[in-house]
Amino acid sequence: MQSETKSRVDQITSPAGHPVTVLRFEGDIASTSKEAVLGTYQALPKATNKLILLDFTKVDYINSSGIALVIQLLIEASNSGQKVYAFGLSPHFVKVFTMVGITKYAGLFPGQAEAMAAL
Amino acid sequence: MSERRTTNVEVRLPSRMGFEKVAMSTAASVAKLMGFRDDRVEDLKTAVAEACINAIEHGNRLNEKLSVGVILSAGEDSLEVKVIDDGKGMKNHPSKPDIDRKMHGQEDPRGMGMFLIQALVDEAEWVAGTNGKSSYVRLVIRLDKDAG
Numbered sequence: 688m689q690s691e692t693k694s695r696v697d698q699i700t701s702p703a704g705h706p707v708t709v710l711r712f713e714g715d716i717a718s719t720s721k722e723a724v725l726g727t728y729q730a731l732p733k734a735t736n737k738l739i740l741l742d743f744t745k746v747d748y749i750n751s752s753g754i755a756l757v758i759q760l761l762i763e764a765s766n767s768g769q770k771v772y773a774f775g776l777s778p779h780f781v782k783v784f785t786m787v788g789i790t791k792y793a794g795l796f797p798g799q800a801e802a803m804a805a806l
Numbered sequence: 807m808s809e810r811r812t813t814n815v816e817v818r819l820p821s822r823m824g825f826e827k828v829a830m831s832t833a834a835s836v837a838k839l840m841g842f843r844d845d846r847v848e849d850l851k852t853a854v855a856e857a858c859i860n861a862i863e864h865g866n867r868l869n870e871k872l873s874v875g876v877i878l879s880a881g882e883d884s885l886e887v888k889v890i891d892d893g894k895g896m897k898n899h900p901s902k903p904d905i906d907r908k909m910h911g912q913e914d915p916r917g918m919g920m921f922l923i924q925a926l927v928d929e930a931e932w933v934a935g936t937n938g939k940s941s942y943v944r945l946v947i948r949l950d951k952d953a954g
Contacts, residue, residue, distance in 0.1 A: 717823070718823060719823070719824075750852075750855055750919075751859070751917075751918040751919040752859070752916065754918060755916040755918070756915075758905070758909070758915040759915050761909065762908070762909055762911070765909060777848070778848075779845065779848035779849070783852065783922065786921075787903050787905065787921075788904075788905025788906075791905055792905065
């Protein structure tokens with residue numbers, strides 16, 4: 688019933704010259720998304736992926752279990768000395784992420800261009 | 807005295823994760839028909855989805871022989887949603903998640919559903935059913951809130 692979460696990894700360089708790893712998600716982010724969210728992140732070598740950008744542009748539905756997966760990703764990233772940013776959330780989910788405190792540990796940007804300009 | 811009219815819509819969901827989206831879509835359709843702003847419809851969608859997830863997972867314990875009832879009552883200026891399950895009801899009141907404690911492993915990363923429900927609607931109450939069954943959460947969202 689829940690639409691499968693797809694994920695893709697892109698390696699790009701910020702205008703400031705920093706390598707950035709973009710995790711692009713598509714579909715629902717829910718309890719069934721563990722492999723797509725955490726699995727994809729955990730497959731990245733920690734030493735060479737210091738800036739992580741989460742792309743939610745093609746995500747329509749995020750529930751509390753999906754938010755918990757994002758928090759688990761933030762915990763692992765924090766423990767590995769990585770910085771995480773996100774973009775593409777709808778205004779509603781920007782509000783929800785702010786309400787639960789995620790913005791304290793992951794900067795949110797409207798789009799990829801704004802995020803890249805800040806990195 | 808003018809007569810107050812209420813229109814009811816009922817949905818019955820199987821206790822299977824994912825079917826909360828059926829209730830979410832139905833609630834959104836009713837709210838749009840009533841004239842709620844888009845941002846309030848989004849608030850309602852998340853609150854209804856989380857209420858149904860709690861009912862499916864904690865109330866009915868994913869038992870597909872049990873169903874979750876969703877009753878939407880559209881009044882003149884508010885929409886009430888009752889989500890009913892066969893559990894004993896929620897014992898704990900929703901608490902605000904502490905992101906610092908979650909980040910430091912002192913709090914479960916999960917457990918935000920009740921907080922989101924309470925934060926996103928105008929009224930939320932959890933009612934334990936008599937005989938330990940038919941518990942429900944009742945949500946109310948008002949049409950004129952922050953109208954502008």
